[in-house]
Amino acid sequence: MTAPITKAGPGTSSRASRRASGVSVALPGKAVPRLLANVILIVIGLCFLIPLVWMVLASIDPKASYQTQVPQSFTLSNFSAVLTPELAFGPLWNSLLLSLGTAVITVVVAVLAAYPLSRYQARYNKPFMYTVLFGTTLPITAIMVPVYSLFVQFNLLDSLWGVILFMSAAALPIAIWMAKNFMDSVPISLEEAAWVDGASAMKALRVIVVPLMRPGIAVVFIFVFIQAWGNFFVPFILLLSPSKQPAAVSIYAFFGQYGAIAYGQLAAFSILYSVPVIVLYVIISRGVGGSFALAGAVKG
Structure with missing residues (x-):
C-alpha cells in the first residue's frame, strides 16, 4: 500500500529550504x-x-x-576660565577625597558585614536583611535635621572626615545587600579546604573570598563612588567653608543673579566633572575583568 502523494504549494519548497539551511522566518x-x-x-x-x-x-x-x-x-576660553584653583582644582579635589573615602570605608565594612550573613545560617539573617533593605528607602532629607544637630554636638560640622563617615553610613545598607549577593556566588568549598589547612575565617575571607569576588567589590565601589561624587545635599548642609565644598556644590558658581547663567563655562566644567568617574570606571573594569573564572578552582 503506497502513501498518498500530496501536492506541494509554490512556497513549500522555499520554506523547506530556508528551514533546512537554518534561517529563521520572522512572523x-x-x-x-x-x-x-x-x-x-x-x-x-x-x-x-x-x-x-x-x-x-x-x-x-x-x-x-x-x-x-x-x-x-x-x-577653548571656557575651559581656561574654569581651570582655576577656586573653580575646578579645589572642588574636584574635595570631591575626590569625599568619594574615595566614602567608597573605601563602605566597601570594607560591607564585605565584613556580608561575610557572616552569607556563610552562617542564623535566625536573625532574614530580619536583618529586611531591615537593611528598609534602610535603603530612607531619604537623606528626612534625617538631616537630627544629623545636623549631632554634628554640632560632636564638633564635626565643616569637617570632611565627618561628612565621609556620614555618607559611608548612608550608603552602607545597599552596599551590604549587594556584597552579600556577590559573596553567595563564591563556592564555600574553597573556604572549607582552607579551614582544613588551618586557616582562620578572616584569612579565608582575605585570601580566598575577596580575590574571587573582585568584580562584585568593583561594582559596589563604583556604585558608592558615583553616589558620593554626585551628592549635593549632604555637603551643602554639613560643609560651610567654600574651600571645602565639592564640585557638586561649587557648580552653582556658574549660576549668577537674575537668571544669568554662564552656559559655556557650565558645559566646560561639566565635562571636567565627568572625566574622573569615566577614568575610574575604565581602570576598574580593565583591572577586574575575568576574575570570576572559577573553573579549575574546585577539584572534581
Whole structure:
C-alpha cells in the first residue's frame, strides 16, 4: 500500500529550504513588538544623547546658550576660565577625597558585614536583611535635621572626615545587600579546604573570598563612588567653608543673579566633572575583568 502523494504549494519548497539551511522566518506578529521596542530604545537614547551633544558644543562655543546649536566659531576660553584653583582644582579635589573615602570605608565594612550573613545560617539573617533593605528607602532629607544637630554636638560640622563617615553610613545598607549577593556566588568549598589547612575565617575571607569576588567589590565601589561624587545635599548642609565644598556644590558658581547663567563655562566644567568617574570606571573594569573564572578552582 503506497502513501498518498500530496501536492506541494509554490512556497513549500522555499520554506523547506530556508528551514533546512537554518534561517529563521520572522512572523509578522513578532515584528511589531520588536519594532516598537527598538523605537522606544531609540527615543530613550536620544533623551540621553541630546544633553551630551549640547554639553560638548556649548563648551567650545563663545556664545553658548541653552539651545543646542553648532557654534559659528570654536574656542577653548571656557575651559581656561574654569581651570582655576577656586573653580575646578579645589572642588574636584574635595570631591575626590569625599568619594574615595566614602567608597573605601563602605566597601570594607560591607564585605565584613556580608561575610557572616552569607556563610552562617542564623535566625536573625532574614530580619536583618529586611531591615537593611528598609534602610535603603530612607531619604537623606528626612534625617538631616537630627544629623545636623549631632554634628554640632560632636564638633564635626565643616569637617570632611565627618561628612565621609556620614555618607559611608548612608550608603552602607545597599552596599551590604549587594556584597552579600556577590559573596553567595563564591563556592564555600574553597573556604572549607582552607579551614582544613588551618586557616582562620578572616584569612579565608582575605585570601580566598575577596580575590574571587573582585568584580562584585568593583561594582559596589563604583556604585558608592558615583553616589558620593554626585551628592549635593549632604555637603551643602554639613560643609560651610567654600574651600571645602565639592564640585557638586561649587557648580552653582556658574549660576549668577537674575537668571544669568554662564552656559559655556557650565558645559566646560561639566565635562571636567565627568572625566574622573569615566577614568575610574575604565581602570576598574580593565583591572577586574575575568576574575570570576572559577573553573579549575574546585577539584572534581
